[in-house]
Amino acid sequence: MGSIGLEVPDDSLFYQSAYKTTAPIVVSASGHYFTLENGQRVLDSSCGAAVSGIGHGNARVNDAIISQLNKLTYAHPGYFQNLPALELADFLVKSTGGKLSRACLVGSGSEAVEAAMKLAMQYHLEVSSDSARVNFIARRGSWHGCTLGTLALGDFKPRKQLFQSALSTNVSHVSPCHPYRELREGETSESYVARLAQELEDEFQRLGPDTVCAFVVEPMVGTALGCVPPVPGYLRAMKEVCQRHKALIIFDEVMCGLGRTGTLHTWEEEDVIPDIQAIGKGLAAGYGTISALLIHENVITGLKAGSGSFQHGQTYQCHPLNVVAALEVQRIVQENDLVNNARAMGDYLGRLLKKRFENHPNVGDVRGRGLFWCIEFVADKSTKAPMNPKLNVAKRLRLRGLEKGYDVCLFSATGCADGWIGDHFLLAPALDVSRCEIDEIVYRAGRVVDSVFAEL
Known part of the structure; x- marks a missing residue:
């Protein structure tokens, strides 16, 4: 109920949630960045679900x-x-x-x-x-x-x-x-x-x-x-x-x-x-x-x-x-030879991800090829036991990335351990990504992981 006794309506749009959504609204996109309704610019490090392979707003297309x-x-x-x-x-x-x-x-x-x-x-x-x-x-x-x-x-x-x-x-x-x-x-x-x-x-x-x-x-x-x-x-x-x-x-x-x-x-x-x-x-x-x-x-x-x-x-x-x-x-x-760029930049991305995350106490595996990489999180590196699902690690990582000051879109998912549990996120930047942009993706993703696990 609203503060004056009127019912607050749910969104008319029905995507997945039956309740009013709190997802941020994108008002524009250019290159590898989204601009949100609040003015925030978010780095699209996953191309949605590995979709936006040449970035956003390409004038030629x-x-x-x-x-x-x-x-x-x-x-x-x-x-x-x-x-x-x-x-x-x-x-x-x-x-x-x-x-x-x-x-x-x-x-x-x-x-x-x-x-x-x-x-x-x-x-x-x-x-x-x-x-x-x-x-x-x-x-x-x-x-x-x-x-x-x-x-x-x-x-x-x-x-x-x-x-x-x-x-x-x-x-x-x-x-x-x-x-x-x-x-x-x-x-x-x-x-x-x-x-x-x-x-x-x-x-x-x-x-x-x-x-x-x-x-x-x-x-x-x-x-x-x-x-x-x-x-x-x-x-x-x-x-x-x-x-x-x-x-x-x-x-x-x-x-x-x-x-x-x-x-x-x-x-x-x-x-x-x-x-x-x-x-x-x-x-x-x-x-x-x-x-x-x-x-x-x-x-x-x-x-x-x-x-x-x-x-x-x-x-x-x-x-x-x-x-x-x-x-x-x-x-x-x-x-523009973007497949070869994806291979070269993918090798660079993989090296940076392994350097940044492999020694993290809760990172079980860093894997991928080309511009298609995943970080899998575990409670115990030696046994590969997944994180407690009640912690909602993958979701927390995604939501933290969308907060101001973190500004990076991570594609989070669960189920990598047995179909039900196991937390991970994907990084799949555009095929025309540069080394500088990869540096920024890894830096921002690292800050997100550090922040969430500091809370846990």
Whole structure:
């Protein structure tokens, strides 16, 4: 109730909280900084959720969108094509060196992964009309999206638990490649990869090899576990198991792809080519709402052997404004060599983070690659016991960063220890970040960590 007896209304906007939100209001953004309603300037060290890959307020992208706005804003994608969509698809296919041959342009990352699941199932049915390949294998500790299909595929427990009874039962999960928590004492990287490959093989056998449609994997895990790069040889070993049983392998690069990890496509690090790849967040870098599938020619050939048509369609596929934003962003990334900058600046960021945080008594691991890094916090470094969840460490770190005098946006998350508990935050600055800006990010993040743990 208000002070004069009138009820204070909740916000009309419903994002997540059912109560009136206290989140700060952003009034503008430029480069790598947000300006809040109170005049505060906050350093965007995480690009939201690894989205804003070329920073904010890029005049070139804005002009491209305005130019398209004056030409065409919408035409039904089932009835008409538009030139920007054709250009973007061609650009994306060429970006793989032709190793993937088609691009399907959709909306959010969740939509892309959901469409990838449908495409994989249809592929097997086109190749063999009596196919029994209805099972998907994914990994524990991954996040693949918020639709019911992708929730079942993922394993981000706080988001999934409420809806468990409505989720498909044709998804099972194997171990992630997570050496900090799951590499056994005395185990080499090679033997660890062999053990994980055997686990995947065993799951194929348990389900029946002819029933498995696809194995879905984030080549570098994002939110749920916190920037976990694969052990060398892991992705190739997983693909070999899938190929042996004629199942597809799907790479979810919605968060980690398009330069974020120091190669344009994360799979390029070891040249392990997926059958289907989902990309998203960095595609239009926040200037549009678009994601895509990149598809191997073998999958297209399978469709051609049958109906020749993917039974999937959405109203806003190939939307001209989103497409033109993505195309201009990707041209800027290419022309300014931002992937190589991400690799070089990522190496620098990693060195600074390890120097600043590895000796902290409550930092268990500093991990990442490219401009995709995580700090994981523990109560005990020797046992790797996570922090007491009642302390809300990750949330406190994020909120402290947004206070005046700290002024840094940290992407906080929980669940990295067992799906429920374990606190960490991600740093994922824009691909065009400079050394001076990285220095500032590490300095501000360090002040936040020191301040919160001084209170604890």
